[in-house]
Amino acid sequence: MPVAHENEKLKILIRSTAIHKRVVQVACKITRDYKGERVHLVGVLKGACIFLSDLVREINLETSIDFMAVSSYGKKKESSGQVRVLKDLESSIEGLHVIVVEDILDTGLTLSYLLRVLQQRRPASLRIAALLDKPSRRIKPVKGDYVGFQIPNEFVVGYGLDYAERYRNLKDVCVLTLPEGAQ
Ligand code: IMP
Numbered sequence: 001m002p003v004a005h006e007n008e009k010l011k012i013l014i015r016s017t018a019i020h021k022r023v024v025q026v027a028c029k030i031t032r033d034y035k036g037e038r039v040h041l042v043g044v045l046k047g048a049c050i051f052l053s054d055l056v057r058e059i060n061l062e063t064s065i066d067f068m069a070v071s072s073y074g075k076k077k078e079s080s081g082q083v084r085v086l087k088d089l090e091s092s093i094e095g096l097h098v099i100v101v102e103d104i105l106d107t108g109l110t111l112s113y114l115l116r117v118l119q120q121r122r123p124a125s126l127r128i129a130a131l132l133d134k135p136s137r138r139i140k141p142v143k144g145d146y147v148g149f150q151i152p153n154e155f156v157v158g159y160g161l162d163y164a165e166r167y168r169n170l171k172d173v174c175v176l177t178l179p180e181g182a183q
Contacts, residue, residue, distance in 0.1 A: 002158070002170045007179035013156060014149055016171035019131075022148045023051070026129065027058030030099065030146060038062040040096040040123075044114065045069040045087065046168070047103030050160035051131040051148075055101065066090055070110055083113040098123040099146070103160050104132040108142035115142070132156065132173065149173075 004010045030039065038061065043052040045067050056063055069087035098118060102111060111128060118126055129146035136153045151173075157163050158170030167176070 002167075002172065002174060004176075005166055008163075009177040010157070010167075010170075010174040011177070012172045013151065013154070013175050014173040016159075019148070019159060019171075019173065020054070023054045023131075024058050026146045026148060027055055027060075030055075030129070031060045034061055034097060037097050038064065040093060040098045041065045041101050041129075042089065042093070042098055042118070043067045043101045044103070044110070047160045047162065048101045048131075050168070051103055051129075052101045055129065064096075066093075068114070070114065083110050085117070093118065093121050093123045095122070095124050097125045099127050099129050102128065102130040102144075104134065104156070105130040105142060105144050105147070106134050106137050108138050108140035111142045112140035131159065132161075 002010050039059065041052055041056055041063060043049060043065065052065065056065060066089045067087065068085065068089055071082070071084040071086060100111065100114060100118065105111060115126065127145040130144040131148040133144055133147045133150045134153055135150060154175045155163070156173050157167035157176045158173045160168050161173070162168045163176050
């Protein structure tokens with residue numbers, strides 16, 4: 001069982017074995033969909049780094065990767081709704097088949113902003129891969145093209161996802177419960 005910080009509680013939601021199996025399936029689908037093409041994966045830091053590194057190794061195509069960082073929730077569990085680019089891409093995406101790789105699609109605020117920014121740079125195509133999807137939380141109508149798992153409205157950590165920078169290293173995706181009064 002993963003070790004929780006102070007009075008926080010962790011409960012496994014998706015085991016690492018199930019994550020691995022699903023990542024392979026998603027990568028196979030990408031490999032089929034982009035047959036004969038090169039795909040350019042854009043990871044959204046920091047949460048997507050683990051998903052991206054597992055995913056790219058299972059894609060059997062020519063690939064390249066780049067990263068963007070956008071403002072996150074910080075130490076809070078709720079989105080402020082305001083998105084800021086903290087780190088931009090290193091190179092142009094013009095004419096490339098881009099897949100934005102996200103850890104989780106929640107309200108959709110981050111991705112709808114990012115898609116708008118990236119679309120203006122004239123990629124050949126632009127799709128989304130997200131390990132997790134919480135459809136019940138959606139504010140902006142964003143749909144993942146490649147989704148690992150739909151999950152209920154719970155705050156989750158592990159496999160790249162954090163709470164106050166902790167828990168990204170957990171192999172399983174776990175539901176995090178904070179002590180009373182800390183939400
Ligand atoms: P959105 O803009 O609300 O869709 O949120 C996107 C970002 O919020 C994700 O990339 C995560 O960094 C963060 N986030 C949303 N839900 C969770 C969660 O359950 N655990 C950890 N981070 C989350």
